[in-house]
Amino acid sequence: MKSKIIAALVLSQWLFTYSVLAGDVAKLPGDESDGSRATPIHLIPLYAENEDGEKGEQIKPDAEFPMPFSTRWTCSSSDCHSYETVSKGWHFNSVDPNVTAGRVGEPWIYFDPKLGLQVPLSYRPWPGTFRPEEIGLSAFQFTRIFGRHMPGGGPGEVDSNDFDEIARQFVSGKLEVNCFACHNAHYGQDMGGLGGYAVQVTRENFRWAAAASCEFASVTGSAAKVLETYDPFMPDPDEENAPRVTYRKERFNENNEVLLQIVREVSNERCYYCHSDLYYSHSGDTEKWTSDEDVHLKAGLKCVDCHRNGIEHNMIRGYAEEAGISQNPLAATSSCEGCHLSEGGDEPEAGRLGAPVPTHPGIPPIHFEKLTCTACHSGPWPAEQTVLTKTSRAHRLGTPNVNKAKEMLPHIISPVFAKEGEAVAEYSGRHAASEDGKIAPHKVIWPAYWGKLEDNGVKPIELAIVEKVISGVFTDLELPATGDWPVVTKDMIATALKALTKTVDGKAVYAAGGRLYSLDDSDQLVEQANHPAAAPYMWPIAHNVRPASQSLGVRYCEDCHSPDASFFFGGVTIDTPVVSERESIKKMVEFQDISPFYAWAFAFSFVFRPWLKVIALACAVVIAAVLLLYALRLLGCIAKVFAEQE
Amino acid sequence: MFRTISIFVFIATFVCIGVCCLVSPCSKECRWGPVNVLRRLIHVFTLLLLQQKLSPIGVLKKLIYLLAVLCFIVLAITGFYQRLILDEPISGYLMMIHATFAPIFAICLAALAVMWASSNRFEKSDCPSVQRILRCVTRLRIPIEASGCNITLLAQKITFWIIMFLALPLILSIIMSMFSLFGTAGQEFLLATHRWTALAFAVVAIVHTYLTIRAQMKQY
Secondary structure, rough: OHHHHHHHHHHHHHHHHHHHHHOOOOOHHHHHOOOOOOOOOOEEEOOOEEEOOOOOEEOOOOOOOOOOOOHHHOOOOHOOOHHHHHOOOOOOOOOOOOOOOOOOOOOOOEEEHHHEEEEEEEEOOOOEEEEEEOOOOOHHHHHHHHHHHHHOOOHHHOOOOOOOHHHHHHHHHHOOOOOHHHHHHHHHHHEEEEEOHHHHHHHHOOOHHHHHHOOOOOEEHHHHHHOOOOOOOOOOOOOOOOOOOEEEEEEEEOOEEEEOEEEEOHHHHHHHHHHHEEOOOOOOOOOOHHHHOOHHOOOOOOOOHOOOOOOOOOOOOHHHHHHHHHOOOOOOOOOHHHHOOOOOOOOOOOOOOHOOOOOOOOOOOHHHHHHHHHHHEEEEOOOEEEEEEEEEHOOOOOOOOOOOOOOOOOEEEEEEEEEOOOOHHHHHOOOOOOOOOOEEEEEEEEEEEEEEEEEEEEEEOOHHHHHHHHHHOOOOOOOOOOOOOOOOOHHHHHHHHHHHHHHHEEEEEEEEEEEEEEOOOOOOOEOOOOHHHHOOOEEOOOOOOOOOOOOOOOOHHOOOOOOOOHHHEEEEOOOOOOOOOOOOOOHHHHOOOOOOOHHHHHHHHHHHHHHHHHHHHHHHHHHHHHHHHHHHHHHHHHHHHHHOOO | HHHHHHHHHHHHHHHHHHHHHHHOOOOOOOOOOHHHHHHHHHHHHOOOOOOOOOOOHHHHHHHHHHHHHHHHHHHHHHHHHHHHHHOOOOHHHHHHHHHHHHHHHHHHHHHHHHHOOOHHOOEEEEEEHHHHHHHHHOOOOOOOOOOOOOOHHHHHHHHHHHHHHHHHHHHHHHHHHOOOOOOOHHHHHHHHHHHHHHHHHHHHHHHOOOHHHHHHHHHO
8 A cells, every 4th residue: 555655656746747847848859969960860751731731641652643742741740840940040030020130131132124123122120121011022922032042931931911812822832941951961952953942932832842942853833823713732633834743753662751861060052052142353253163262161161060050040140249139059159259269268269160269460459349350351352343243142043044144133232341230421310320330341232212202211112003103104125135224314213203203192202322313393303312211231241251361451551551442442333223323433431430531641641651660660779779878887887886996 | 447547647646746836836936926927937838948058959959859848748648638538549530640740759759868868867966865875885985965965856867767768668569569470469468568658658758847847947
């Protein structure tokens, strides 16, 4: 009897403990490492999503009309990985209003040369960008346009409120987080190929996109071409345009499981699909083999060695202030300073991953208060004038039929050495001005959009209205084959504004190239230069990092401090569709909140710096000689005293 | 900390000078009439501190001294204003002015060292107490001056040599930072050295100037 009571007590205690622990632990087995650095084998069944949005049938390759597998239900099947946890990560959480936006980053750029549009968009509240809905883009439309270089999730999983779009979304499905975009190490992972991920997204085959990107599946058809009434869960064999997936049977074993080549540490090629840059140098060399990769990669690191994350996918972005806002425990030690210079606490922290600890000989410490590390170490070497730059996300790099012309829109200008968090002193009302902002290299886009003047600024006009009105005005516009801006004159802008004013409530304006165009009371075009609503949007450059021997100032101070140094006096192109303004240039110093005259005078003073050194050293020698002479005389006197001589 | 200490030291210096003026006025007869004050001011600002010499070397010495004082005032203002008043590092136009006057001041210091070292060398007559000590501990027959110790002159000489001694780290600390010899830690050390040396230099220079004025006023 006594033993039974004891057994019951032990059991109840165990159950109580387990229930408490179970309530605290929400992680699935695959969410937490057991410490082994080996990658678990991923021989797993694939699952589709059913019409109720729940876990559907296991994928069988020989089914008549197999469904595309769902990453949500496949990766979280058998309770391995928590999709909900992953989908809150940085790459997927842009639509979450509760996420701290952090440092401004690259926007999505909506452009249309026929309408004179080049609009930076972002769901994150980065100052200078517009939310897609401000120009009338729904999450579905946004996903269709930009999902090609998104890893899924985010706006791809937002339920539409529009009646027509709800039906369309049912056909297309949601663009789930595509785990394979990063974690599939197979060389057949197809993000940008002819039938790959980007093409499927463009065809609105959101439900099929992840499967199409994998090496063991291919997708045909286009959800965009079928009616809104089409039911993808009851496929019509006669519908030729319907999206269909075909699986390679040889990849499935007898249990219909697939051996996936999944890696924890993502290879650089996966990152490069979305994060490639192309700087058009003045020498004209643009081929990849003519430029060097980031020095960290050449030293043997991978992107994910610095940009780490756990199952939360709260990726480290790597800027200095990130530690103050990020939950990632490695944020503090994964910035430039964190790896290379951190003093650490109880243990030394500098030198992680073999990072050299720089001594910066000859650099006065004031530089580290005024400049970011990237100012000297990252991006292209500043030249006489900024260069056009392409990025994967802005220019669809790595996808079929990309226009490789240098002038292809959108026009991103770089490097622009500007104060972080603050564009130009005149634009401080638009950007979050930061007095403590350091100078850093940036990529810049000059927004061009049609808007209406309101009390608190300029609000962009929706695309539908712009298309309807402006395309009627810009009918004879010739689009160059290079994808550059067409020839837009001020007369055309005036005509367009007159047409727009009749359509919208309020005063219609056009922002482009830093100027705001509007009509006065007599319908004459009026320009306001340096208007906050037309301020350039800038985001910091972090890569490619150049080696220390190629950093600014490594040779001499005149790398930056000379009257013709590009760091201060380089030209920043003002990009605008208005043909008469295209030769306009601003000086780099205008973006640094520094008086141009002071910058020139200070730079000019460096001409005399060698003389200053020589003169000062010579004077020190003379003073030292005098001191030595009289010190020796004093020593002589003392010697005589001790010798008791006169 | 530097800001606090600097402000305290400068205030203490000027207070001490003020107290010294009150406790031990420089003129034998305390004439504080307006004409006398005006005369003294004229003497100070035309710097008849230096004995009038009509020789070219004398003129040169006076000019270099005047230039050194001017440079010192400019350097002290530009060097200390931002740090002490605005609590920020020296930058902008003030730094450019500071860097412009610095080599001129260095030249003046070197010239002053050559020109004034001899007249500022220590002599037996400077301090009879030393003579008495030497007479006691040695067999030297050292005549003891009847007049007492000229404290002002002695202090003037001492401050002169301290100025010359401090000029070396003051100049070298900032010049060495312009070469690629020292890393960030070394740069910060050199900057701190320049800062603290400048403080000491400024205080000693102020005291030296006061003593020089005092000595000449006594003569006058």
